Amino acid sequence: MQLSVYLFEDQASKAALQPLTQHRQVAELWVGTSTLESKWPTLVSSPEMADIQVMSSVLPLPSTFEILSQLPADSSYVYQGQILAQRGKGASPLEKHLPFLNHPEELLNFQSVFLRAEIKGNNPAPGNNTFICSEEIYIHPSASVKGSILDASLGPIYIGEGVNIQIGTLIQGPAALLKDATTNIGAKIRPNTTIGPGCKVGGEINHCIFFPFSNKAHDGYLGNTIVGSFSNLGALTNGSNLRNDIQPVSLYDYTLKAQRNTGLKSIGQIIGDFVTTGVSTSFNTGTVIGSHCNVSSIGFPPRYIPSFSFGEYPSLRAFDFEKAYAAACAWINLKNQQIPENLRQSMEEIWKADTSFRN
Structure with a gap:
């Protein structure tokens, strides 16, 4: 029952x-x-x-x-x-x-469990692709997969409705690309990764969760990272997920208002909604980025970037609220989604909550 x-x-x-x-x-x-x-x-x-x-x-x-x-x-x-x-x-x-x-990073701990439980293969015909353990691969009839290699020998692979897998894409399971997601040419999707609905991804992505309607369309590496919705990571944006001394990674904790030792050796970035990065921006191991940030950098930005941060590090400043609101609406429109009626109110609450950190 x-x-x-x-x-x-x-x-x-x-x-x-x-x-x-x-x-x-x-x-x-x-x-x-x-x-x-x-x-x-x-x-x-x-x-x-x-x-x-x-x-x-x-x-x-x-x-x-x-x-x-x-x-x-x-x-x-x-x-x-x-x-x-x-x-x-x-x-x-x-x-x-x-x-x-x-804590937010704990979502990554359960990726393998949920992906393996939720994906049931339908043994698709390979066509002009190479499928390894095809019985563990599910491809929706409306999806397009061309000239790619899908390896489900270590876990199942899910290719959802309307997904577009472009030529040269490499996918290792367990992994899921959800409705209307797209890979760019030569994308590398490694195990325990979810690419959410409407996302466009490229480069190398390992053990990550992309919430709906975000992009990392070009080369660059992300590992052990969660990306919120309507975020856009510019070309050659990279994130470290392992300290050089192989010690456990700490993350900024919103409850403690301080760094917290996760006890984990592999943690990349926790990225909020409506975050954009400039070309060649690099993030250090264990970086937390609040919502509505527009950030670029030559060196590594701080490992905690408050919401509504704007500019090229080290000259970060507060993102003008009206410009941030306009940018959020523009990204929602670009993804052909409806702007929520409470978007401005929700943004105002985030702005107030993170004001002291920006200052």
């Missing part, structure tokens, strides 16, 4: 997952082939309609579903004082750990 689930937003969790949650709810974060909320079997729009209420940062894994189904009536699962799920009034708390997101 499937449970009807209501996802509730925890504001502390939403704050900790910035900058990826500056323009979206936690449930709208992407991992694998879709958003978190789309992975729940039966979602309802109000708690009154739900069998169970679940915090939106809880990961919808098969093990999670099994644990939730065992929650008694009028009880809740609590972990370190945080309510993760409750049934009815939740009056009886039970200490239980469910997998949930504490």
Whole structure:
């Protein structure tokens, strides 16, 4: 029996997952082939309609579903004082750990799990391509794949509706290119990568998640990186994902307002929405970039760039709000999407929240 689930937003969790949650709810974060909320079997729009209420940062894994189904009536699962799920009034708390997101980089940790679970091959005919382990490859009938090599020997590959794979593209699974995504000539897509709907990518991309409608169309390397929506990384933009001394990487933490040791050796960049970079911009290992930034640099910019930063490092300054709003609308229009009615309000909230950091 499937449970009807209501996802509730925890504001502390939403704050900790910035900058990826500056323009979206936690449930709208992407991992694998879709958003978190789309992975729940039966979602309802109000708690009154739900069998169970679940915090939106809880990961919808098969093990999670099994644990939730065992929650008694009028009880809740609590972990370190945080309510993760409750049934009815939740009056009886039970200490239980469910997998949930504490930090944005943790999305990358679950890429392989979700990609392998969600992709089912349809054994397409290779045509003028080379397919390795074609039984693990899915290609939508409307997709175009020309003169490319797809290697699913280490994990499945998903090529979605309307995707355009241009000649010379190399893809190693597990990987997913979602609706209307495009690769440029000679793109290299390495394992555990999701290219979101409407994205255009090129160069070398390894273990990354691209949220919808972003571009990295030209040469340059990104690894262990998450890119928000409507961002555009200029030609030869590069990001380091490994320290020279092979020590664990630290990331700026919006809750701590300081660097946090991730304990991970491979972390590239966490990039918000509406971020553009100039030609040949390079980012250091573990760089966090807020939303609505327009950045270029000869050397490495700081490892934390607040939202609404503008210019060529070291001469970064505040991005004029009206120009930033116009730029955001232009990118939305370029991708043939509707401008959200609350875009200006959402931008104003981000502007106010990051003002002290820009100063």
